[in-house]
Amino acid sequence: MQMRQVSQSARSIEPPLLNQEILAVDRVSLSFGGVKALSNVSFSVKEGSITSVIGPNGAGKTSLFNSISGFYKPSEGDVRFLGENVNKITAPERAERGMARTFQNIALFKGMTVLDNIKLGRHAHLKTNVLDALFYFGRARREECELRREIEERIIDFLEIDHIRNQSVANLSYGLQKRVELARALAMQPKILLLDEPVAGMNREETEDMARFILDVKEEWGVTVLMVEHDMGLVMDLSDHVVCLNFGKVITEGLPGDVQAHPDVISAYLGSGDVAALRKKFKEGK
Amino acid sequence: MDWLFFSEIGLAGVGSGGLYALTGLALVLIYKATRVVNMAIGEILMFGAYVFMGFSAGLALPMWAAIPLAILVTGLMGGVIERLIIRPMLGESAISIFMVTIGLGSVLVGLVEIIWGANPQRLVEFMPSDPIFIGEAYLSSKVGYAFAIAAVVLGLFLIVFRTWRGGVALRATAGDQAAAYSMGINVPGVFSSVWVITAMISAGAGILVGSIGGISPNMGVYGLSVLVVVIVGGLDSLLGALIAGVLVGIIETYAGAYLGGEYKMLATFCLLVLVLVVRPYGLFGTHEIERL
Amino acid sequence: MRIGTAKENYLHDAALFDTNVQRAWMVALAAALLVLPFISGQYIGYLVCLVLINIVSTTGLNILTGFTGLVSLGQAAFMGVGAYTVAILEINAGTPFLLNLLIAGGAASLVGVVVGLPSLRVKGLYLAIATIAASVILHFVFANWTSVTGGVSGLTMPPASIFGFELVQPNQVYWIIMPITVVMLFGAANLFRTRIGRAFIAIRDRDISAEVLGIRLLRYKLLSFAISSFYAGVAGGLWAYFFRVITPESFPLMMSIFFLAAIIVGGMGSILGGILGAVFMTMVPEILKMMVGVLSPIWPDAVAVMSPVRIIVFGGLIIFFLIFEPDGLAEIWRNIRRFFHLWPFRT
Numbered sequence: 001m002q003m004r005q006v007s008q009s010a011r012s013i014e015p016p017l018l019n020q021e022i023l024a025v026d027r028v029s030l031s032f033g034g035v036k037a038l039s040n041v042s043f044s045v046k047e048g049s050i051t052s053v054i055g056p057n058g059a060g061k062t063s064l065f066n067s068i069s070g071f072y073k074p075s076e077g078d079v080r081f082l083g084e085n086v087n088k089i090t091a092p093e094r095a096e097r098g099m100a101r102t103f104q105n106i107a108l109f110k111g112m113t114v115l116d117n118i119k120l121g122r123h124a125h126l127k128t129n130v131l132d133a134l135f136y137f138g139r140a141r142r143e144e145c146e147l148r149r150e151i152e153e154r155i156i157d158f159l160e161i162d163h164i165r166n167q168s169v170a171n172l173s174y175g176l177q178k179r180v181e182l183a184r185a186l187a188m189q190p191k192i193l194l195l196d197e198p199v200a201g202m203n204r205e206e207t208e209d210m211a212r213f214i215l216d217v218k219e220e221w222g223v224t225v226l227m228v229e230h231d232m233g234l235v236m237d238l239s240d241h242v243v244c245l246n247f248g249k250v251i252t253e254g255l256p257g258d259v260q261a262h263p264d265v266i267s268a269y270l271g272s273g274d275v276a277a278l279r280k281k282f283k284e285g286k
Numbered sequence: 287m288d289w290l291f292f293s294e295i296g297l298a299g300v301g302s303g304g305l306y307a308l309t310g311l312a313l314v315l316i317y318k319a320t321r322v323v324n325m326a327i328g329e330i331l332m333f334g335a336y337v338f339m340g341f342s343a344g345l346a347l348p349m350w351a352a353i354p355l356a357i358l359v360t361g362l363m364g365g366v367i368e369r370l371i372i373r374p375m376l377g378e379s380a381i382s383i384f385m386v387t388i389g390l391g392s393v394l395v396g397l398v399e400i401i402w403g404a405n406p407q408r409l410v411e412f413m414p415s416d417p418i419f420i421g422e423a424y425l426s427s428k429v430g431y432a433f434a435i436a437a438v439v440l441g442l443f444l445i446v447f448r449t450w451r452g453g454v455a456l457r458a459t460a461g462d463q464a465a466a467y468s469m470g471i472n473v474p475g476v477f478s479s480v481w482v483i484t485a486m487i488s489a490g491a492g493i494l495v496g497s498i499g500g501i502s503p504n505m506g507v508y509g510l511s512v513l514v515v516v517i518v519g520g521l522d523s524l525l526g527a528l529i530a531g532v533l534v535g536i537i538e539t540y541a542g543a544y545l546g547g548e549y550k551m552l553a554t555f556c557l558l559v560l561v562l563v564v565r566p567y568g569l570f571g572t573h574e575i576e577r578l
Numbered sequence: 579m580r581i582g583t584a585k586e587n588y589l590h591d592a593a594l595f596d597t598n599v600q601r602a603w604m605v606a607l608a609a610a611l612l613v614l615p616f617i618s619g620q621y622i623g624y625l626v627c628l629v630l631i632n633i634v635s636t637t638g639l640n641i642l643t644g645f646t647g648l649v650s651l652g653q654a655a656f657m658g659v660g661a662y663t664v665a666i667l668e669i670n671a672g673t674p675f676l677l678n679l680l681i682a683g684g685a686a687s688l689v690g691v692v693v694g695l696p697s698l699r700v701k702g703l704y705l706a707i708a709t710i711a712a713s714v715i716l717h718f719v720f721a722n723w724t725s726v727t728g729g730v731s732g733l734t735m736p737p738a739s740i741f742g743f744e745l746v747q748p749n750q751v752y753w754i755i756m757p758i759t760v761v762m763l764f765g766a767a768n769l770f771r772t773r774i775g776r777a778f779i780a781i782r783d784r785d786i787s788a789e790v791l792g793i794r795l796l797r798y799k800l801l802s803f804a805i806s807s808f809y810a811g812v813a814g815g816l817w818a819y820f821f822r823v824i825t826p827e828s829f830p831l832m833m834s835i836f837f838l839a840a841i842i843v844g845g846m847g848s849i850l851g852g853i854l855g856a857v858f859m860t861m862v863p864e865i866l867k868m869m870v871g872v873l874s875p876i877w878p879d880a881v882a883v884m885s886p887v888r889i890i891v892f893g894g895l896i897i898f899f900l901i902f903e904p905d906g907l908a909e910i911w912r913n914i915r916r917f918f919h920l921w922p923f924r925t
Contacts, residue, residue: 069790095792107787109780111847119773120780124792126773130801133775136768141589144772148588188792323703374901381649382900384703385842388651388835389896396890400883510710517707552718555711559696562708566700 022047022192022224023068028077030060030067030248037063038074038248045192045241050218050225052235054259055245056268061228062104064245065196068226069101070094082191096124098191102181102198104228108169114180115165118151121187155183159213175206182213186221193217195227199234207234214238236260244268294423295543296536301429302498303535304436309491309508310515310527311440312484317521318460319480322372322383326391327488328509329398334360334489335409335496335505336398342410349412357489364485368478376477391506399503406502413497432494439490440528447524456480460522510551511538514558520571530569533557594767611756615749623748629860630752630759631816636840636856637766637849638809643838644846645775646802647782648701652693652709654833655716656807659686660814661824662720662727665735668818675738675754679815686811687804689716694803698796701785713831720826732825735818748820755816762809767849769805778802779847839896845906854907862895863888 023045030038038060045051053061066072068079070091078085086094100121108117126147132140156162159179164172169180178198185193198214199207211234217223229235235242236256243253246268252259259265309331316324324330338356341347347355371390375383418430447453458466459476467473492501495508515534519526534554541553567573585591595601615623639653660682667678693712697705720727727733737744738754745751769775777798780788789795818824836859844855866888873880899906 071786071790090794091790092792092794095790101790103787107784109783109788111779111783112776116776116779120776120788121791123773123777128772128774130769130774130805133769133772134765136771140768140772144592145588148592152588184791323707371897371901378900378904380702381647381706382904384649384706385838386897386900388838389893389900392832392835392889392893393897394893396886396888396893399886399889404886510714513707513710517704521703548718548722551714555714558711559708559715562696562700562704562711566696566704 020047024080026078028074030074036248041250043243043253045226047224049240050238051241052239053228053243059245060248100185100188100190101194102185104196106177110170113166118183118187121184155186159183175202190223192224199231295539297423297425299536299539301433303532304433305491306515306535307528307531308436309512310531312487313516314527316484319456325387328506329391329394330485331488331492332505333394335492335501336402338493357486360489361482361486364481365478368481395503406500408500409497428498511554514554518561520568523570526570615752627748627755627820629857630755631813632856632860633853634759634762635810635813636837637852638806639837640841640852642802642806644841646778649706650709651834652712653810653837654829655713656686656810657814658829659689660811661818664815664818665733665824668735679812682815683808683811687808690803690807691800694800697799734823738819751820839892843895843899845908848908851906851908
């Protein structure tokens with residue numbers, strides 16, 4: 001048991017192969033009826049990086065996440081994960097292959113404690129079958145114990161949530177819930193972590209904690225991060241690569257600084273149009 | 287094959303389908319406004335029929351008084367039910383409310399058995415009994431009149447629902463309760479009135495159904511067929527309830543006539559299974575898009 | 579948090595009964611279960627067996643409805659499948675009862691999986707209604723497949739036997755029913771300490787996000803149906819050994835509502851709740867009977883009113899608990915326990 005423990009941690013601390021693409025979104029389009037949520041979106045995520053997707057509300061960021069994690073089927077284009085085209089692969093299988101995500105409107109399971117929520121994340125990697133489970137002998141017991149130890153030592157300690165492990169998630173503050181969601185995603189043994197607005201609605205302090213966790217996940221766990229976030233401070237500080245989306249299209253991508261200064265990005269956020277011309281139009285009586 | 291018999295059965299099927307459509311309409315109406323599938327619809331219908339029996343046979347009131355009174359009393363009961371047990375469940379999951387209505391159904395059966403006894407009874411005759419012939423095909427007058435009455439009520443109701451302000455309020459409530467409430471629509475009021483109206487419709491249907499086949503506390507089983515009707519038609523589609531009502535009526539009557547009475551329920555529920563497999567949200571129901 | 583319960587390792591922390599007091603109570607309960615048939619009369623023995631059978635079936639339904647969130651009104655019909663299987667095996671093959679019960683569970687769980695198949699595409703109310711369809715169709719099969727099920731007159735079967743000794747009286751059949759109930763209860767409790775139970779709860783709470791977290795929805799919904807109807811099938815088999823006459827009317831839709839009421843009253847999503855609910859709901863008619871016995875000298879109609887009152891009480895309990903105590907008796911029990919643990923302090 002101890003041996004396996006060590007080898008497992010050793011594997012995830014291996015230095016990531018930099019510059020290798022782990023996830024590629026290739027000309028993905030998604031439409032609901034007549035509405036095109038995404039059109040021809042392409043970008044890629046390098047292994048070991050933090051990539052952020054930004055864009056105004058309704059730009060299609062969450063739709064993009066849903067297409068990547070397999071909840072929506074893109075109408076055109078491919079999603080490649082670890083070099084494999086995952087278009088035909090269902091969401092649970094993508095999770096098994098190492099895609100973990102958190103949700104914009106927290107999706108914790110209200111009927112379970114924090115600990116069980118986190119344990120649930122490991123689901124796809126556990127082997128217990130019905131008979132093991134009913135009798136709770138041998139494999140089930142061993143697996144549960146091992147899982148518990150690993151979660152306690154690697155995740156609960158790391159995210160500093162040991163004081164709430166036995167609480168029901170329904171009673172937690174928003175910030176803590178987000179942290180538990182991150183914990184659950186980490187329990188999934190991810191190769192890539194998709195974070196949908198990890199700090200939305202958090203105060204300064206909680207945001208800083210979360211930023212630290214995200215950085216640690218990348219550096220200590222060697223997990224690639226792809227996130228959607230509106231907090232520009234956080235995006236600019238953490239990201240290695242930024243993709244800006246508007247009206248379902250990629251406007252620009254590149255280093256954080258470049259994206260921030262890009263005129264299209266500014267107009268997407270602040271609105272376009274010549275203010276002086278508009279004012280003149282108003283004065284002339286429409 | 288005897289075509290005359292075949293078409294007579296078909297007519298009878300359409301006739302009983304009219305009653306299914308009427309009761310199905312009540313079920314759809316509740317669902318549209320409150321997102322509740324009322325499992326007690328058959329029992330409310332039964333209750334209405336028994337109240338009618340109480341007024342017509344028990345108190346020996348004339349028909350013109352007994353029918354409206356029975357409908358009113360059942361409507362009142364619908365209001366009381368809404369106020370006492372549905373209102374406190376506002377905001378609970380649809381499944382919980384579904385189970386509450388199952389409980390309600392069994393309470394109603396028990397009440398009826400206590401008040402009127404468990405034995406099947408016959409209703410006082412109030413429809414002309416000369417048979418109706420359509421072409422050569424014979425149709426029992428009761429079924430024919432019941433169908434005509436159901437069709438008129440349905441027609442009136444659809445017109446009112448489309449044009450009257452209350453109909454709009456109801457549709458708004460169906461769309462989004464919270465939003466409707468903040469627009470000044472009296473959502474609890476809508477709930478109450480929907481329960482009252484549907485109880486009244488069911489009572490009317492109950493009187494018609496009872497006068498064709500007699501009444502008994504087991505009559506609530508009728509509600510199961512109505513359930514099939516609305517699932518086949520689509521839970522939130524009035525048009526679906528009409529079409530599926532007639533469809534279920536026809537299938538059930540044919541199964542009963544050609545295979546035997548015990549096949550009626552079987553045929554209905556096989557239709558249900560088929561629809562669930564092929565078109566899970568019914569012929570005309572809307573499938574809501576899920577969001578993460 | 580309770581004091582005096584420090585754990586030394588994770589295994590202890592995950593134990594089902596984590597305090598010495600709890601363990602002591604369990605030992606006492608076990609002793610009581612072992613002594614019971616020797617001291618109880620016919621009537622008590624009959625009641626205890628009935629309660630135990632209902633506990634098995636209720637627990638099964640609780641796995642499906644309370645833990646996985648799939649409402650089913652087919653539990654009684656699944657029990658019927660189990661009961662008929664046992665009866666047919668016992669009459670025609672004369673195989674040992676344990677094997678018969680296992681096959682009964684297996685048969686019921688196959689049927690359950692077929693009924694659960696629509697959960698691939700529909701959920702919530704639609705699924706509940708599909709289970710009603712199953713129960714109507716199964717009833718039809720029981721009543722009309724005369725060559726196998728004996729039609730409306732049903733089947734009469736020989737009693738179970740161990741080493742040639744026939745178990746006829748309730749206090750004898752008890753020795754089959756009790757151990758199996760205990761084993762199945764532990765099984766259910768264990769299930770929710772593992773990934774399978776967690777997956778069920780996740781599906782109940784938010785199935786679409788569970789899917790993105792790696793849970794194959796269809797597989798687990800069907801598994802839940804399979805386990806739940808396995809419990810129903812075994813319960814039905816026990817029922818068959820207990821009554822030994824099976825007719826299509828033995829398992830009406832009303833009985834499914836009974837089990838639904840039991841998990842609502844006891845507490846959905848709680849093993850203890852299933853037990854409490856089954857005990858409570860089985861005792862209600864008996865208590866009513868007793869009241870009728872007391873009342874009938876004064877009020878001669880009491881006997882006639884008994885059956886409708888029973889139906890009203892069933893329905894009324896469902897409504898009452900859903901409105902006032904949705905977590906059921908299990909929650910009330912927990913509150914009482916908390917009160918005594920913390921006494922004289924208040925929570």
